[in-house]
Amino acid sequence: MTAHLPALIPVAPLVIALLTPILARLSVTLVRITALTALLISLASSAGALQHALVEGTWHYHFGGWAPPWGIEYVIDPLAGIIAVLVSFFCLLVLVYAAPYLAGKPAQEKGYFYTLYLLLAAGLLGMVVTGDVFNLYVFLEISSLAAYALIASGGSRATVAAYRYLLIGTAAASLYLLGIGYLYALTGSLNMADLAVLLPPLAATNAVALAVALITIGLGIKMALFPLHGWLPDAYSSAPAPVAGILAAVMAKVSAYAIYRILYFVFKTAAPVQVALDIAGWMAAAGILYGSIMAIAQRDLWRMLAYSSVAQMAYIILGLALGNIMGLYGALLQILSHAFTKGCLFLVAGSISHQTGIRDIPRLARLSRRMPWTLAAFVVAAMSMVGLPPTVGFFSKWYLMLGAVEAGAWVFVAVLVASSLLTAVYFFRVLEYAYLKEDQGQVEGQTREVKAAGGWELAPAMLVPVLILGLGILTLGIFSDQIISGYIHFALPWRMP
Amino acid sequence: MLALTAGYINFWLIAILLLVGFYGIIATENLLKKLMALNVISVAIILFYLNLGQKAGGTVPILPPGVEAGVTEAYANPLPHTLMLTAIVVGVATTGVGLAMLRKIYKRYGSLEEPVVLKEMRK
Numbered sequence: 313m314t315a316h317l318p319a320l321i322p323v324a325p326l327v328i329a330l331l332t333p334i335l336a337r338l339s340v341t342l343v344r345i346t347a348l349t350a351l352l353i354s355l356a357s358s359a360g361a362l363q364h365a366l367v368e369g370t371w372h373y374h375f376g377g378w379a380p381p382w383g384i385e386y387v388i389d390p391l392a393g394i395i396a397v398l399v400s401f402f403c404l405l406v407l408v409y410a411a412p413y414l415a416g417k418p419a420q421e422k423g424y425f426y427t428l429y430l431l432l433a434a435g436l437l438g439m440v441v442t443g444d445v446f447n448l449y450v451f452l453e454i455s456s457l458a459a460y461a462l463i464a465s466g467g468s469r470a471t472v473a474a475y476r477y478l479l480i481g482t483a484a485a486s487l488y489l490l491g492i493g494y495l496y497a498l499t500g501s502l503n504m505a506d507l508a509v510l511l512p513p514l515a516a517t518n519a520v521a522l523a524v525a526l527i528t529i530g531l532g533i534k535m536a537l538f539p540l541h542g543w544l545p546d547a548y549s550s551a552p553a554p555v556a557g558i559l560a561a562v563m564a565k566v567s568a569y570a571i572y573r574i575l576y577f578v579f580k581t582a583a584p585v586q587v588a589l590d591i592a593g594w595m596a597a598a599g600i601l602y603g604s605i606m607a608i609a610q611r612d613l614w615r616m617l618a619y620s621s622v623a624q625m626a627y628i629i630l631g632l633a634l635g636n637i638m639g640l641y642g643a644l645l646q647i648l649s650h651a652f653t654k655g656c657l658f659l660v661a662g663s664i665s666h667q668t669g670i671r672d673i674p675r676l677a678r679l680s681r682r683m684p685w686t687l688a689a690f691v692v693a694a695m696s697m698v699g700l701p702p703t704v705g706f707f708s709k710w711y712l713m714l715g716a717v718e719a720g721a722w723v724f725v726a727v728l729v730a731s732s733l734l735t736a737v738y739f740f741r742v743l744e745y746a747y748l749k750e751d752q753g754q755v756e757g758q759t760r761e762v763k764a765a766g767g768w769e770l771a772p773a774m775l776v777p778v779l780i781l782g783l784g785i786l787t788l789g790i791f792s793d794q795i796i797s798g799y800i801h802f803a804l805p806w807r808m809p
Numbered sequence: 810m811l812a813l814t815a816g817y818i819n820f821w822l823i824a825i826l827l828l829v830g831f832y833g834i835i836a837t838e839n840l841l842k843k844l845m846a847l848n849v850i851s852v853a854i855i856l857f858y859l860n861l862g863q864k865a866g867g868t869v870p871i872l873p874p875g876v877e878a879g880v881t882e883a884y885a886n887p888l889p890h891t892l893m894l895t896a897i898v899v900g901v902a903t904t905g906v907g908l909a910m911l912r913k914i915y916k917r918y919g920s921l922e923e924p925v926v927l928k929e930m931r932k
Contacts, residue, residue, distance in 0.1 A: 446892055453902070457902055457903060471910050471917070472914055472926060475840065479843050479847060483850065490857065
């Protein structure tokens with residue numbers, strides 16, 4: 313069985329996804345148990361494969377026994393291993409969180425939710441482990457289609473948001489497909505490792521430049537890089553709570569990972585890549601400021617978090633654009649950091665809205681008394697967003713800052729500092745309402761009574777994932793040195809063998 | 810200019826088709842027509858790949874019994890076709906999900922014109 317660990321990572325949720333509509337007719341509890349088991353298998357396989365990659369080197373798994381470049385291979389190097397563990401961990405955690413949200417819905421609808429959710433997980437994990445650019449496209453579309461349908465399950469407004477996301481997302485995937493079409497026409501290969509060997513002699517041609525542009529723009533739309541972020545605020549803020557959590561935490565990260573993988577591991581140092589990274593870096597700097605300022609202007613907590621995502625995702629691209637060791641450390645740590653931080657924030661926002669129906673920031677008044685633990689996690693995540701030690705957000709921004717100083721990119725340094733200050737403004741506004749503002753009678757009248765949750769401030773299945781993420785932010789921060797030297801260091805493109 | 814167009818007329822036509830698709834997505838205000846424009850883009854990309862595997866006088870890459878392999882020049886590359894089979898399936902799935910959403914939108918807002926839907930949403 314262990315010989316097939318890389319295949320199990322995406323296949324376990326994929327197979328169970330196909331079974332769930334049938335199982336849902338028997339028992340929803342059964343569906344829930346099988347879904348959790350499938351994701352647990354993914355998490356265990358990812359962890360095992362990561363361990364193997366760190367100890368014995370990159371693991372090439374030939375799917376169906378066909379050798380590359382003809383067959384599809386799954387490649388687990390430390391980079392793919394880290395991201396696979398991250399993605400499967402979040403998929404599992406958010407699935408636990410989804411139970412109270414689904415309570416009270418008809419059995420059939422629950423079954424469909426689990427099916428789509430597992431398809432999303434399978435698509436994301438497949439994108440991470442595949443070593444084939446066309447296979448990546450297929451998994452990208454699997455995860456995207458599942459995401460569109462999951463967002464649309466949030467009601468009529470969500471359907472419109474999901475439909476617009478579908479149009480933009482499919483156009484983006486088409487650009488990516490066209491880009492790899494050029495690579496295929498040039499080299500006759502679709503295997504990443506093979507392309508990395510075949511491309512350097514062709515690096516100066518216009519076709520490679522066009523392929524770089526198409527792929528970067530296509531994946532840039534998917535990860536909501538400014539100014540290609542138009543779909544994100546509506547999609548995130550109208551999706552159901554667990555869906556918003558998983559989208560914000562890992563979906564955009566996987567596209568960022570794909571950009572990193574293709575630009576740094578496939579194209580390597582081809583001249584067009586440098587141009588693409590320079591442009592993307594400036595776009596990222598603009599996006600950091602734009603996202604932060606737009607977040608300040610929002611009244612709806614979810615929209616504020618969504619705009620903040622536009623800014624925080626741009627940090628990753630900023631780190632990639634810097635291109636030195638510190639910058640890449642920062643970018644990769646930011647992938648982990650933002651997954652935990654924004655995942656935690658969206659789950660808290662979802663819990664608040666599930667428990668009390670509140671979404672507007674001014675109506676959060678004195679919520680800290682009713683939901684102390686939930687808001688404690690929010691405070692930790694907010695500190696990580698602003699970049700205060702000892703949270704992991706501090707360390708990712710610190711490495712980015714070091715990278716920017718090393719590269720002499722003083723504008724980026726200024727942008728990073730300014731962004732931290734702007735982030736502080738919009739998060740302290742939320743905290744001010746939640747902890748300090750007195751209830752006003754009129755506001756109180758509109759607030760729904762807190763739902764009974766068996767004596768808990770929140771159903772345990774929701775509270776526990778929120779607290780795990782809150783603790784995770786602190787733990788990752790405290791052990792950030794070990795994470796950098798033990799894991800992230802091996803995920804650099806010029807890593808030591 | 811003539812040299813650029815003469816040998817590559819099929820690719821120029823595909824490029825035009827692709828741009829028609831993108832124009833359609835941006836310019837039309839009807840949500841269903843946007844989905845159709847998306848399909849035009851997908852067709853353009855499928856044709857692009859198929860052209861890569863095309864060869865004048867090329868035949869299917871199957872060896873009849875008793876024939877020695879060797880004259881690979883006679884065969885058309887089958888890989889782009891298989892890749893595009895996958896892309897067609899993806900396109901069908903996307904269109905299906907899109908149409909299902911459009912049904913929901915039409916039921917709720919009574920129109921598929923984007924400005925009307927947005928106006929209804931603000932109410």
